[in-house]
Structure formats: C-alpha cells, structure tokens
Amino acid sequence: MFLYDASYLRLRELTLGYNLPANTLKKIGFRTLKVYVSGSNLLTFTKYPGGDPEITRDFDNPQDRNLSPNVTYLTAPNQKTFVFGLNLGF
DSSP: OOOOOOOEEEEEEEEEEEEOOHHHHHHHTOSEEEEEEEEEEEEEEEOOSSSOTTOOOOOSSGGGGGGSOOOOTTOOOOOOEEEEEEEEEO
16 A cells, blocks of 8 residues: 555766866966866656655664665655865966
C-alpha cells in the first residue's frame, strides 16, 4: 500500500569555470583571472511522490539510518547549494 518506486537520476555536482584571455588581463593588470560557479544537488528526476527518494528517517545514531525502512517522515530533502568564485593572479 505504501510502497513506491524510488528510482532516480540526480545531477549531484557541477562546476563551470572560465579563464579570461591573457591579452585582456594585461590591460587591467592581472596575470590570471578565473571566474567559476559550482552547484550541488541541482536536479533530480524521479516519479517518487515524496520530497527526496534518497533521504532516510532521522535517527540519533547515524549507523541506525542504514537500518531504516526509508520512511521520509519529517526529514528535510538534500539542500541545493551554489558557490560563486573568482581566482586572481597578480
């Protein structure tokens, strides 16, 4: 009655970066300049009706989570994170 297919496909980690050309950087006084953005848990493709097919029930002991019946009661899904960065070389 409460069994669901929890198959999923997830884009877990993605980083994109760009190094500006050296001739452009000489004009502004830098040797290197890299701009990047990184993200975690960006997309999840699933037919699972719950919030996240990968989470398990919260227990006090992390090892007990492996014994969980995968109940998603009151458990928050994995959070999405984004990081923007700039690497400068003088």
